Amino acid sequence: MIALQNVNKVYQTKSIETVALNRINLEVAGGEFLAIMGPSGCGKSTLLNIMGLLDEPTDGAVSINASDLKGYSDKQLARFRNKHIGFVFQSYHLINDLQVMDNVEIPLLYRRVSGKERRQLAAEALSRVGLRNRMEHFPTQLSGGQCQRVAIARAIVGQPSIILADEPTGNLDSVMGAEIMEILLQLNQENGTTIVMVTHDETMARQAHRIVRLFDGSQVM
Amino acid sequence: MIRHLFKLIWNQKRKNLGILFEILFSYMVLFAVFTFGFFYLRFYLQPLGFEYKDRWAVFLNWNDTPGEDVETIQQAMVDQLKGHVEIERFAFSNEVMPFANYINFTGFKTEEKSEGAYVFTADDRYFQTMGMHLQEGRWFEEEDESAPVLPAVVTRSFGKAMFGTDSPLGKSIIEGDNTQRKIIGVVDDFRFGGDLEGRNNSVFLRMATRQPAPRMLLKVKSSAGAAFEAKLLKDFQRLAPGWSIEIKYMEEMRRTNIRQRLIPLIAFGIIGLFLVFNVALGLFGVLWQNIGKRREEIGVRRAMGSTQKEIASQFIGEMTVLATLSLLLGVFFAVQFPLLHVFKVATEVYIAAILAGMLVIYSLVFLCSFFPSLQAARMHPAVALRDE
Known part of the structure; x- marks a missing residue:
């Protein structure tokens, strides 16, 4: 499903060279729930960004669903992300000026889906996360857990085969965090969605099929 | 979207x-x-309603010269103008002329209506010298000197304002001081204020033959230049030593007018x-x-x-x-x-x-x-x- 071969990521300024990822070789099978752990600054988010095609590796190859993405144009990458990958971020990244329903519809906007169908799919996605009754609310009117559930609805509305979650429970208390984890596990088990989750929380990580640990940009286990 | x-x-x-x-x-x-x-x-x-290219305006200020002498000197000037091949036409008018800062605005009325208009006093040669365009009727002629009713030529705008769709020809108008005028001709609008001013109601009155005139308008050949201007000015000053005489090119007057x-x-x-x-x-x-x-x-x-x-x-x-x-x-x-x-x-x-x-x-x-x-x-x- 996701394959990384000898992936390096180096951030270069005039005087400093920072190695964020060092020779990462990783395969995530279809339907797998993978947890990535490691201390702050070890390159977890960079790895997730590369897997999500939000960032390019300095060296190495990334392939998703057997497609070698090297040489893809901005438009091709954007369309690929839109179709195959859903994102959940630690700080939700909802657009506060849009209602919950409109936030969830965003990935479908870039698929040229009709308005009626968009609303129907968004309503279904919100039902899955238990927020159908909050469709007309603005993100500022929701709790942190509810915001994260909206973010999950936005990630799944386009029915991607992969969900990349960057510390999805990081800003939540343990109860809300457990609720979010439950939704992610359900998506993985019931839909067979491949999930890669970055977390600091050992308890959460243990619920995944596999844990990959990073230290100073290198894979340690 | x-x-x-x-x-x-x-x-x-x-x-x-x-x-x-x-x-x-x-x-x-x-x-x-x-x-x-x-x-x-x-x-x-x-269109301006007149030509300004190759037109010169001669400003004549006869200072303290008595009226009879002015008439004699101007006649001598006319005789001299006829001897210059560079001058194709000439005419006389009062101070109110295109691109100048003089205006004469008077009320005119009929039994039904009254309208204000700019008034120009010009001689029989003015129409051709200024390259104006006639719409109806005619311009002033020598016979108008003894006409029982004083003639007037009006612009199209004045005719329309005063008489609507009726032809103004032959109609009588009363000038402000109760002088009756008979319209003998209609000319295109005469935009004396220059290129950046709109159409106005204008009425032309006839300048009597041999009437002293403070402005002389010349239509010169395009080859006439500064040398001829200097010669003409010198000749005029010889005829009228006590006068202040100035020659201005109307093209230059137009440019100044636009600039202002x-x-x-x-x-x-x-x-x-x-x-x-x-x-x-x-x-x-x-x-x-x-x-x-x-x-x-x-x-x-x-x-x-x-x-x-x-x-x-x-x-x-x-x-x-x-x-x-x-x-x-x-x-x-x-x-x-x-x-x-x-x-x-x-x-x-x-x-x-x-x-x-x-x-x-x-x-x-x-x-x-x-x-x-x-x-x-x-x-x-x-x-x-x-x-x-």
């Missing part, structure tokens, strides 16, 4: 209200500038452009700041599958929608001017100004939003999401 844009704009209405009024203000300034511009351009493109009238227009245009430039800078700044504040949104949209082009289009689209809303409001106000006839400006001038203002605003908004939008589009999604 358009619905999405409208929602986004509506939900950010407080932020967008400032931009909306900025664009509206800018549009109203442009509308005023273009109205002025087109108002004068329209005049500039219309353009100064306030240019000043107004510069102020307008300065205001619009400030608005453009403001718009640019607001957009730049707006994009800075919306980095997170840009990052999310990129992560969700938006291309760079779609991000740029979204920001340009938002500004275009805002500009359209401002313009709807602006056009609503602008349209009131022709509807309510606020000033004496033709409807087509207002329409042209409304359209030109819209064109400039859309171009301005596009230019001001293009570079910030491009900047937003080029923002790396991972960087945009990191800098929340």
Whole structure:
């Protein structure tokens, strides 16, 4: 499903060279729930960004669903992300000026889906996360857990085969965090969605099929 | 996507209200500038009703010379003019002439109506010397000297104002001091105020034969230049040593007239452009700041599958929608001017100004939003999401 071969990521300024990822070789099978752990600054988010095609590796190859993405144009990458990958971020990244329903519809906007169908799919996605009754609310009117559930609805509305979650429970208390984890596990088990989750929380990580640990940009286990 | 844009704009209405009024203000300034511009351009493109090329105006100030002597000297000048091959035609008039600062405005009336008009006193040769155009009837002739009713030639505008669709020919008009005049001819509008002044009601009165005249108008050959001018002036001064005589080229008088009238227009245009430039800078700044504040949104949209082009289009689209809303409001106000006839400006001038203002605003908004939008589009999604 996701394959990384000898992936390096180096951030270069005039005087400093920072190695964020060092020779990462990783395969995530279809339907797998993978947890990535490691201390702050070890390159977890960079790895997730590369897997999500939000960032390019300095060296190495990334392939998703057997497609070698090297040489893809901005438009091709954007369309690929839109179709195959859903994102959940630690700080939700909802657009506060849009209602919950409109936030969830965003990935479908870039698929040229009709308005009626968009609303129907968004309503279904919100039902899955238990927020159908909050469709007309603005993100500022929701709790942190509810915001994260909206973010999950936005990630799944386009029915991607992969969900990349960057510390999805990081800003939540343990109860809300457990609720979010439950939704992610359900998506993985019931839909067979491949999930890669970055977390600091050992308890959460243990619920995944596999844990990959990073230290100073290198894979340690 | 358009619905999405409208929602986004509506939900950010407080932020967008400032931009909306900025664009509206800018549009109203442009509308005023273009109205002025087109108002004068329209005049500039219309015929003057006389020729100014190869026409010279001779300003004669006979100072303390007695009237009989003036008449004799002017007759001698006429005899001399006839001897110059460079002079094709000549005529005499009073001080009121094209591009000059003299006017004579008098009321005229019929039994039904009264109208004001600019009055010119000109001799029988004036019409041909000035290259005027006759519409009906004739210009003054020698026989008019003994006509029982004093003749008058009127412009088309005066005829229309006084008699509507009826022909003014043969009709009588009463000049302010109860002098009766009979209209013997109608000429094209005589825009003596120059290229940047509109049509006026004008009436030409006949200058009696041998009447002392303070202005002499010459139609010279195009080859006549400064050397001939100097010779002519010298000859005239020999005939009238006590007089102050000055020769002016009407082309030069026209240029001076245009310059004088353009100064306030240019000043107004510069102020307008300065205001619009400030608005453009403001718009640019607001957009730049707006994009800075919306980095997170840009990052999310990129992560969700938006291309760079779609991000740029979204920001340009938002500004275009805002500009359209401002313009709807602006056009609503602008349209009131022709509807309510606020000033004496033709409807087509207002329409042209409304359209030109819209064109400039859309171009301005596009230019001001293009570079910030491009900047937003080029923002790396991972960087945009990191800098929340």
